[in-house]
Amino acid sequence: MKKSRTSRAHPTGVRGALCLTALLTAMSMAFAGDDGNWTEYTGDKAGSRYLASKGVTAESVKSMKVAWRWSMPDNAVAADNAELRTWVNESTPLAIDGILYSTSPMSTVSAIDGQTGKTLWTYDPQAYKDGTPPNLGFINRGLTYWADGEDKRIIVGTGDGYLIALDAKNGKPIESWGEKGRVDLTKGMRRQVDRSLIAVTSPPIVCGDTVVPSIAVLDSFAIGRQPMKYHPPGDVQAFDVRTGKRVWIFEQPPQKGQAGNETWEDESWKTTGSGNMWARPGCDEELGLVYLPFSTPTNDFYGGHRKGDGLFGESLVAVNAKSGKLAWYYQMVRHGLWDYDLPTAPNLMDLTVNGKKIKAVAQVTKQGFVFTFDRATGKPVWPIEDRPVPQSTVPGERSAATQPHPTVPAPFVQQGVTEDDLIDLTPKLKEEAKKILARYNYGPLYTPPTLDKAGTLQVPGVLGGASWAGAAHNPKTNVLYVPSFTIPFGIKIKKENASVYDYTGTWAGVGGPQGLPLFKPPFSTVTAIDMNTGKHLWQIPAGKGPVDHPAIKDLKLDRVGVPRESFIALTDEILFLAPEGTHGVIGLSSRGNALITQISLEEKEPYLYAHDARTGDLVGELRLPGAAFGALMTYRAGDKQYVVVPIGGAGLPAELVAVQVN
Amino acid sequence: MQTYRLLPFALTLLAAPALAFNAVLPEAAPAQEVVADAAGGPPFDLTDKARVAAGKARYQSGCADFCHGHQPALFIDRQGLDPDYVYNTIREGGRGATPMPPWGDVFSPEEIWELVAYLKSLGQW
Numbered sequence: 043m044k045k046s047r048t049s050r051a052h053p054t055g056v057r058g059a060l061c062l063t064a065l066l067t068a069m070s071m072a073f074a075g076d077d078g079n080w081t082e083y084t085g086d087k088a089g090s091r092y093l094a095s096k097g098v099t100a101e102s103v104k105s106m107k108v109a110w111r112w113s114m115p116d117n118a119v120a121a122d123n124a125e126l127r128t129w130v131n132e133s134t135p136l137a138i139d140g141i142l143y144s145t146s147p148m149s150t151v152s153a154i155d156g157q158t159g160k161t162l163w164t165y166d167p168q169a170y171k172d173g174t175p176p177n178l179g180f181i182n183r184g185l186t187y188w189a190d191g192e193d194k195r196i197i198v199g200t201g202d203g204y205l206i207a208l209d210a211k212n213g214k215p216i217e218s219w220g221e222k223g224r225v226d227l228t229k230g231m232r233r234q235v236d237r238s239l240i241a242v243t244s245p246p247i248v249c250g251d252t253v254v255p256s257i258a259v260l261d262s263f264a265i266g267r268q269p270m271k272y273h274p275p276g277d278v279q280a281f282d283v284r285t286g287k288r289v290w291i292f293e294q295p296p297q298k299g300q301a302g303n304e305t306w307e308d309e310s311w312k313t314t315g316s317g318n319m320w321a322r323p324g325c326d327e328e329l330g331l332v333y334l335p336f337s338t339p340t341n342d343f344y345g346g347h348r349k350g351d352g353l354f355g356e357s358l359v360a361v362n363a364k365s366g367k368l369a370w371y372y373q374m375v376r377h378g379l380w381d382y383d384l385p386t387a388p389n390l391m392d393l394t395v396n397g398k399k400i401k402a403v404a405q406v407t408k409q410g411f412v413f414t415f416d417r418a419t420g421k422p423v424w425p426i427e428d429r430p431v432p433q434s435t436v437p438g439e440r441s442a443a444t445q446p447h448p449t450v451p452a453p454f455v456q457q458g459v460t461e462d463d464l465i466d467l468t469p470k471l472k473e474e475a476k477k478i479l480a481r482y483n484y485g486p487l488y489t490p491p492t493l494d495k496a497g498t499l500q501v502p503g504v505l506g507g508a509s510w511a512g513a514a515h516n517p518k519t520n521v522l523y524v525p526s527f528t529i530p531f532g533i534k535i536k537k538e539n540a541s542v543y544d545y546t547g548t549w550a551g552v553g554g555p556q557g558l559p560l561f562k563p564p565f566s567t568v569t570a571i572d573m574n575t576g577k578h579l580w581q582i583p584a585g586k587g588p589v590d591h592p593a594i595k596d597l598k599l600d601r602v603g604v605p606r607e608s609f610i611a612l613t614d615e616i617l618f619l620a621p622e623g624t625h626g627v628i629g630l631s632s633r634g635n636a637l638i639t640q641i642s643l644e645e646k647e648p649y650l651y652a653h654d655a656r657t658g659d660l661v662g663e664l665r666l667p668g669a670a671f672g673a674l675m676t677y678r679a680g681d682k683q684y685v686v687v688p689i690g691g692a693g694l695p696a697e698l699v700a701v702q703v704n
Numbered sequence: 705m706q707t708y709r710l711l712p713f714a715l716t717l718l719a720a721p722a723l724a725f726n727a728v729l730p731e732a733a734p735a736q737e738v739v740a741d742a743a744g745g746p747p748f749d750l751t752d753k754a755r756v757a758a759g760k761a762r763y764q765s766g767c768a769d770f771c772h773g774h775q776p777a778l779f780i781d782r783q784g785l786d787p788d789y790v791y792n793t794i795r796e797g798g799r800g801a802t803p804m805p806p807w808g809d810v811f812s813p814e815e816i817w818e819l820v821a822y823l824k825s826l827g828q829w
Contacts, residue, residue, distance in 0.1 A: 268800060478765045481810050496766070496810040505770065529769055534805040536797075548797055548805035551769030556761065605769070626773020630802065637802075640777035693777075 078678025080137040083184035083245045084512060085611070085675070087325040088390035091514035093676050095613035097704040098683055103616055103652035103662030106701050109684060110159030111667065114146040114696040115166065116180070125632055126170050128180035129639060130625055130671035131691030132243075135698060136187050137677030138194075143187060143210065144698060145245075147180040147691055149200040151208060156679035159700060163213035167200050167224075175201035175241030176260040179636035183510075183672065184245040186253070188283055195219075197283070199242025199255045203227045203235075207286060220286030227257060227279065230288055232297075235274045238635050244510075247387075249325035249332045249363040252290075253283045258320040261342065261381075265630065265637055269340035271542040273315025276354075278334055280366055290366030294318065294336060294354050301368055302353030310348040316340045317355045321510060322387040324403065329418055331369055333403055334359040335384030342381040342504075343491045343533055343547025346438030351376040356384060358405050358413070360420060370420030374405070374413055376442035379434065379490050380533070381504040382408045386512035391520055394574050395423055404515075404573060406508035406524050409487060410455035411448050412571065424450035424576055434490035436535050438544055441490050450576035454508070454569040455526040456561060458486035459501050463561045465554050467594045474555030482532055482552070491547055497534025499552060501561075504531050506607065511622075511673060514612040516655070520573045523617055523655075525584055525608040527566035529559070556593050563587070563602035568610065568619060570658060582658040584608040585621035585647055601660075604647055611674035611685060616661070616703070617653045618676065618685050623669025625692055640693045645669045650687060650701055666699055676703070742788035747814060750787065750821040759822030762815060766807070782827035790820045 076094035085091045114133070120126050128147035135144035135154070141162065142154040149169035153162040174180060185198040187210065194210035204226055207219040215223025227242065228235040239260040246255035259274045276294035281287060295311040296302040303311055317339035324333040339348055339355045356375035361368055375382045388405040403417035414423040426446045434441040456463060464475040482499035483492045492498045507526050514523040530552040535545050554560035564583040572579055583603035589595065604621040611618045624642040631638055648669035652662035672688030683704040690696045748755055768774045794816050797806035807816060 265802060474761075481766075494809065496807070497805065503770075531770075532766075532805065534809075536806065541800075546800075547803070549803050550766060550805050551771055553765045553769040555765065557764040557768070557774060560765070624773060624775075626768075626776050626778065627771050628778040634801075640773075642773065642775050644775065 078137070078683070079139065080675045080677045081187055082136065083134060083186070083322060083673070084387050087247065087249070087327065088517070089324050089387040089512065089515070090389065090517060090612070091512065091610060091673075092516050092612040095676065095678070095683055098613045098616050100615065100654055100661040102704045106650065106652065106662055106664040106703050108667065109682070109700045109702040111700070112154055112159045112161070112698045114144075114698070115150040115152065115164050116146045116148045117695045119148060119170065125173070126180070127638060127693060128691045128696060129178040130623070130641060131688045131696035132181050132183050132672035133688050133696070134184045134673040134675050135686060136185065137675065137679070138187055138210070140679040142677070142686070143185060143196050145182045145185045145198055147182055147696055149182045149198060151185060151196060151198050151213060153210070153213060156677060156684070157682070165208055165213040165215075167204065167206055169200040169202040169204070172202055172237065173633040174631035174636040175258070176239050176635040177241070177258060177265065177637070179631055179638060181243045183243055186245045186248060188248045188253070197246055197248070197253055199227070199246055201241045203237050203240045203242065205242070205246065205253070205255050205281065218285070225281055225286050227255060230279045230291060231277045232275060232293060233272060238633055239274050243320060244322040247323050247325050247332065248283050250327055250330060251283050252280045252332070252363045254278065254280045254323055254332055256319050256322055259316045259318045260635060261316065265635065268538070268541055268543060268546055269315055271313055273340045274318070275315050276318035276336060276339070278319055289364070292334070292359070292361055292366050295339070296353060305351040305353045307349040310350070314339045314348045314352070317352070320383065321385055324388045324390055325363065326390055326401070326417060329401070330363050331360045331417065332363045333388050333417070334361060335386065335388060335405065337383030338378040338381050341543055341546055343379055344436060344439060344535060344543060344545040345377050345379060346436070346440070346544055349440050351442065352378065356382055358384060358388060358403070360417070372413065372415060372420055374407060374411070374446060375409070376445060377440070379441060380409070380488070380500060385506060385508060385510045389513055389515045389522060390417060391515055391517065391522075391573055393423065393520060402573070404522060406513045408502055408504070408506040408508060410453040410457050410502050410507045410526065412451045412454070412522070412524070413448055414573070414576070424448065431488035432485050432490060436491070436493055436545055439490070445488050451571045452578060454524050454571070454578070454581070455502055455567070456528050457501065458489065459484035459499050459530070465558060465560060465562055467597060471555050471558065471593060475560055478552070478554060478560060491533040491535050493535045493537070497532045497548070499530050500533050501528065501530045503529050503551065504533070504549065505529065509607045511607050511609050514610050514617070515573070516612060516614070518614070521579065522571045522573050523610060523612060524569045524571065525566070525610050525619070526569065527584070527603070527605060527607050528561055529605055530561070556591070558588060558591055558593060559605045563599070565605040566603035566608060566621070568608070568617070568653070568658070580658045582653065584619060585649070585651065609670050609672065609674045611676045612655060613676060615655055617655045618674055618703070619651045619653060620649065620666070620670035620674060620687055621647050623648060623671055641690065650685065652703070664701060668694065668697070668699070742791045746787060746817045746820065748817065750817070750824050752821065755818045755821045756825045759818035759820070762811070762819055763822050771804070776826065779823045779826040783829055785827060785829040787820050787824065790823060791816055794819055
């Protein structure tokens with residue numbers, strides 16, 4: 043089924059002109075080159091998830107094959123201790139000159155021969171010895187490479203809150219860095235932090251000589267455990283990449299006298315926590331700016347104790363990489379009540395808009411927008427309108443009267459809920475969907491959470507929209523590829539009688555009739571956007587999806603998209619896409635700080651798909667030994683190019699699967 | 705009438721040693737007595753196929769996506785669960801230990817018992 047494809051606005055000739063223009067302007071950025079290396083978690087510091095690749099074509103991907111599989115060191119650790127079950131494997135490696143560097147859910151670091159998958163060295167920081175990290179337990183999405191001449195280092199943030207620098211040649215800690223190779227991230231924050239409440243899940247970024255780690259904080263969304271009165275704050279720390287010495291701290295919420303402090307009423311900045319940056323930042327080394335994507339302050343769904351807009355919650359903040367001094371910011375959600383954390387590193391791109399060259403930064407969001415700014419000044423590239431939004435009915439709450447709505451590009455996913463959005467592939471499904479919808483309060487985007495019924499049906503849900511899977515960008519064409527999905531969440535507020543908070547939130551993912559999604563297909567998509575014009579080029583379903591479901595199989599639909607997120611990596615001609623696998627929560631960790639889950643043993647769509655990057659057409663597919671759970675990457679070693687897919691974890695062996703694609 | 709402390713999710717895990725997760729919260733949610741009521745036990749035979757099917761449909765739309773899953777490892781082949789306890793957990797939700805919402809405002813006792821029937825059909829209790 044191709045009905046979701048919206049347009050093919052750019053015939054080849056127009057695109058060719060775009061290519062040439064963009065090519066001339068884009069090369070000054072630190073985009074991934076054509077050396078076959080994948081030097082950053084997101085491909086490059088611009089967050090492109092792109093690798094220039096001449097030999098990867100619509101023809102070559104027809105014969106994709108698994109070249110090697112690599113078993114992560116965690117599997118042996120977990121075999122000795124069932125308490126150390128990891129979350130799904132979200133660890134994505136880097137590739138430097140034919141060697142892969144991989145972290146693992148338990149934050150072990152390994153070097154791997156890129157042609158054979160043979161382990162060269164492993165360093166185990168024993169980040170598991172005190173038990174599970176918060177929220178989803180053992181997750182570590184990637185690591186960071188830095189080199190100055192022959193001094194080559196791997197920097198990894200761990201699940202127990204350390205930043206570690208290793209010698210890339212042998213995996214040994216850099217003894218002169220921090221305290222014997224490590225920095226304790228719990229020590230630098232403005233107040234004492236319980237180590238079980240924080241973790242590093244995203245890889246840090248090195249911007250100039252400064253390394254900036256992200257940090258996850260116990261989130262009431264994840265496990266329902268209420269935030270403390272003095273919850274860990276969202277402070278961002280930065281360190282000298284050569285010495286490990288702290289060079290600055292950006293305090294979040296801003297303290298007395300700092301910009302933004304006035305947006306916190308009744309001195310709520312003193313106690314409010316989270317609002318942290320768990321996603322990876324972006325970096326423009328020429329401008330010397332780091333771009334910090336911040337999340338929702340505590341608690342996620344009720345803010346009666348933190349009245350005001352609450353900067354820098356859900357803001358993109360540009361700071362000077364050397365000093366940490368604020369350059370500019372934009373708050374994308376005021377007084378957040380939806381857990382619409384900025385979920386991924388922004389995409390940096392050099393645009394030509396109406397003939398004017400703009401060094402831009404684009405942030406994809408859970409709520410389905412692409413916010414685009416001049417990355418030097420923060421000035422919006424296209425108008426962003428403040429529009430009135432529905433108001434909260436929860437006692438003590440004061441939701442923001444308006445929220446910012448970008449006018450260009452158009453949203454890439456369903457926003458808000460009407461009855462017309464319900465699945466209607468058959469009349470029976472529509473009737474059943476109406477009954478499910480009747481359990482909830484619903485309305486347009488930014489309808490606040492509610493106390494009654496099953497709460498508010500939030501669309502996009504708390505996971506997106508866009509998600510931590512991010513977006514890919516080709517710097518030669520300035521096309522942005524945004525994977526997204528449409529799974530609603532029911533957010534129900536409950537009254538607390540003996541708590542720090544008067545109200546807290548509960549949640550549940552919301553499905554539709556007979557195990558199908560609640561809303562019309564496509565259930566997930568990739569949207570290609572020409573960022574020079576802001577116009578959508580095309581939109582395709584991400585994956586095949588449940589077309590064989592008994593209720594709809596007679597419709598003989600082609601592809602409707604998996605009702606989950608998808609991971610992508612981009613080459614010049616091919617967009618690689620792997621739908622996320624499935625799993626089910628089975629309990630809490632013994633520390634009480636994390637959910638524990640089990641991967642489905644009968645995965646329906648464990649595939650790597652290859653799409654024509656110009657048209658979105660499906661040109662190749664390969665059944666994998668397990669479904670993807672982490673970001674994809676691609677690299678060359680020798681004369682071969684590979685796409686690596688993280689699979690397993692959560693009850694199954696965690697592995698990397700390398701697929702040869704040329 | 706039965707009285708439970710918090711941690712429904714955790715306690716269900718304790719009842720399943722095969723899962724090997726000792727889910728005790730060291731710093732639990734506030735010590736708040738929650739009184740749950742299994743409404744006098746199931747009003748129908750929990751093995752009734754029509755009731756199981758109705759419970760499955762309700763489970764798929766309210767419990768599966770991004771939490772318990774469509775192939776719920778927490779309940780497949782599960783042993784030792786008490787129907788009243790499962791009923792009360794669905795009715796009251798996570799009570800500060802998990803983000804599970806209380807479904808007692810949404811589903812009737814009979815509808816919750818149908819959910820219990822479906823979960824029971826997956827396990828061995």
